[in-house]
Amino acid sequence: MSFRSQHLSIVGLGLMGGSLARALRGFAEHITGVELDERACTFALQQGIIDHATPDLREGVKDADTVILCAPVRAIQAMIERRIGSYLRSNTLLIDIGSTKQDICEAMGKLPVGVHAIGGHPMTGKETSGVQASDPQLYVGRPFVLCPTRRTTPTSRLRALALIEALGAVPFEMDAQRHDRLVAAISHLPYILSSALVATVAKEGQIDPTVWELAAGGFRDMSRLAGQDVAMMGDILSTNTQAVATLLALFRVQLAMLEAMLVSRDDQQLTEFLRPTREARLNWYEHYQNGQKHGSK
Amino acid sequence: MSFRSQHLSIVGLGLMGGSLARALRGFAEHITGVELDERACTFALQQGIIDHATPDLREGVKDADTVILCAPVRAIQAMIERRIGSYLRSNTLLIDIGSTKQDICEAMGKLPVGVHAIGGHPMTGKETSGVQASDPQLYVGRPFVLCPTRRTTPTSRLRALALIEALGAVPFEMDAQRHDRLVAAISHLPYILSSALVATVAKEGQIDPTVWELAAGGFRDMSRLAGQDVAMMGDILSTNTQAVATLLALFRVQLAMLEAMLVSRDDQQLTEFLRPTREARLNWYEHYQNGQKHGSK
Numbered sequence: 279m280s281f282r283s284q285h286l287s288i289v290g291l292g293l294m295g296g297s298l299a300r301a302l303r304g305f306a307e308h309i310t311g312v313e314l315d316e317r318a319c320t321f322a323l324q325q326g327i328i329d330h331a332t333p334d335l336r337e338g339v340k341d342a343d344t345v346i347l348c349a350p351v352r353a354i355q356a357m358i359e360r361r362i363g364s365y366l367r368s369n370t371l372l373i374d375i376g377s378t379k380q381d382i383c384e385a386m387g388k389l390p391v392g393v394h395a396i397g398g399h400p401m402t403g404k405e406t407s408g409v410q411a412s413d414p415q416l417y418v419g420r421p422f423v424l425c426p427t428r429r430t431t432p433t434s435r436l437r438a439l440a441l442i443e444a445l446g447a448v449p450f451e452m453d454a455q456r457h458d459r460l461v462a463a464i465s466h467l468p469y470i471l472s473s474a475l476v477a478t479v480a481k482e483g484q485i486d487p488t489v490w491e492l493a494a495g496g497f498r499d500m501s502r503l504a505g506q507d508v509a510m511m512g513d514i515l516s517t518n519t520q521a522v523a524t525l526l527a528l529f530r531v532q533l534a535m536l537e538a539m540l541v542s543r544d545d546q547q548l549t550e551f552l553r554p555t556r557e558a559r560l561n562w563y564e565h566y567q568n569g570q571k572h573g574s575k
Numbered sequence: 576m577s578f579r580s581q582h583l584s585i586v587g588l589g590l591m592g593g594s595l596a597r598a599l600r601g602f603a604e605h606i607t608g609v610e611l612d613e614r615a616c617t618f619a620l621q622q623g624i625i626d627h628a629t630p631d632l633r634e635g636v637k638d639a640d641t642v643i644l645c646a647p648v649r650a651i652q653a654m655i656e657r658r659i660g661s662y663l664r665s666n667t668l669l670i671d672i673g674s675t676k677q678d679i680c681e682a683m684g685k686l687p688v689g690v691h692a693i694g695g696h697p698m699t700g701k702e703t704s705g706v707q708a709s710d711p712q713l714y715v716g717r718p719f720v721l722c723p724t725r726r727t728t729p730t731s732r733l734r735a736l737a738l739i740e741a742l743g744a745v746p747f748e749m750d751a752q753r754h755d756r757l758v759a760a761i762s763h764l765p766y767i768l769s770s771a772l773v774a775t776v777a778k779e780g781q782i783d784p785t786v787w788e789l790a791a792g793g794f795r796d797m798s799r800l801a802g803q804d805v806a807m808m809g810d811i812l813s814t815n816t817q818a819v820a821t822l823l824a825l826f827r828v829q830l831a832m833l834e835a836m837l838v839s840r841d842d843q844q845l846t847e848f849l850r851p852t853r854e855a856r857l858n859w860y861e862h863y864q865n866g867q868k869h870g871s872k
Contacts, residue, residue: 468797477829493761499796500765532774
């Protein structure tokens with residue numbers, strides 16, 4: 279099945295939503311953007327990214343056969359719980375791109391029976407935000423996770439898979455709990471470590487500000503995630519507390535092992551720990567780069 | 576004082592040594608490279624990076640007025656402790672570029688009185704290694720730490736400062752202990768965190784290998800340091816155990832605070848922690864980028 283839509287509605291015209299609109303331009307007769315920010319709407323209309331813009335959720339989604347929610351996790355959850363169910367036509371495919379999936383999929387499961395809802399999470403992004411930075415290639419070659427809900431029908435699952443194929447992304451299907459555990463390991467734990475590292479260096483900087491002057495490429499990479507939007511990350515962490523706490527506990531075990539080897543000056547054990555770790559990173563990176571070659575960057 | 580050398584000897588023709596040779600080409604009458612690897616020597620001679628190559632340390636340094644040791648920390652320490660003192664002419668300036676400074680500066684302090692030795696650590700580098708990747712701009716705009724030893728004279732200190740000026744680098748003078756504490760915060764702690772993160776994800780990967788498939792840009796940056804050379808990093812960590820253990824203890828405090836806020840679902844406290852951390856990172860990065868603009872990358 280190849281993806282087609284008579285009327286696609288994208289709720290939230292930021293980087294992710296704008297890029298979806300650009301990527302799906304050739305697969306949809308009509309694209310509506312639902313967005314409160316007038317500048318984003320004007321830009322998207324002028325660039326021909328969308329056909330119609332409205333700040334009103336009901337107006338924007340009531341005639342759509344496909345609706346994609348592109349907003350922070352809590353905002354997506356609020357839209358699903360409070361309003362959108364009564365606005366949608368029967369048989370509409372509702373999909374989202376929120377970073378955690380358990381709360382959202384739970385809320386989707388309580389939508390009216392006629393709504394066909396499935397949780398989504400594309401593993402992609404950019405340093406820059408906003409519809410101005412949107413890019414039809416953003417999803418190409420990148421993983422796009424789908425999590426079934428109680429409102430996912432076999433047909434809506436196939437439509438969602440076809441949508442992912444239209445984006446050029448790589449589908450991964452799994453339940454929401456498994457998704458949240460995996461992203462805790464590769465996204466949320468890294469963010470917490472990055473923030474705790476910056477907080478540690480900031481404490482050092484109170485004693486000796488030269489620490490900031492000497493910081494170079496290693497610190498740059500390890501501190502980048504700490505620069506992410508605090509409200510967005512707060513949403514993500516607070517909707518994935520259990521998995522993040524579990525991963526933190528597992529991380530502490532690894533850190534304690536490294537520290538014990540270091541403090542006991544057991545160079546051989548240290549090497550035996552670090553060597554397979556290095557191999558794992560190099561192997562992953564090679565695989566990751568090969569994937570990227572077929573994608574946008 | 577501007578830097579001049581009749582005979583400069585660079586011991587170790589890798590990325591760092593090769594880049595030093597290129598950067599100091601116009602300031603030295605004659606450059607000797609001391610290197611066991613024949614391919615590196617051939618390349619450096621063919622490119623005109625050096626005038627003479629030898630695998631023999633004594634031959635390479637005996638006529639030099641300036642010697643720069645470019646090797647892993649333990650190798651530098653071994654050269655200083657075992658051999659180089661008896662090879663050098665009186666009044667030779669000996670400088671190194673090792674990543675930790677206490678052990679090396681201690682060893683330098685025991686050299687014959689006629690040798691003028693000062694510890695050095697340029698905060699720069701590249702993803703690629705080897706003399707083939709060397710770049711005369713590698714040091715431009717980057718910090719270059721100098722640590723005095725018992726063999727540093729006022730004149731040799733000024734010559735070392737002139738050498739740093741010739742490189743286009745930014746000098747920072749401090750004692751070796753302070754240096755080692757600062758780099759523990761910005762280099763060694765980040766490396767340990769990166770390795771412990773990769774080890775954690777590898778454990779997850781044993782349960783659910785899909786974790787590797789979903790890992791994206793955040794994991795890429797946070798895992799990069801774990802891919803560094805294990806022998807080199809083992810040297811660095813084992814010559815800076817105390818400072819690294821101290822920074823690990825300080826890091827654990829920050830991590831525990833974050834975890835407590837998260838698990839207790841205290842969103843306001845979490846935001847109050849993450850917001851200044853984000854600010855600190857953004858402020859540092861702006862400053863760092865401005866420095867980079869005047870440097871090589």
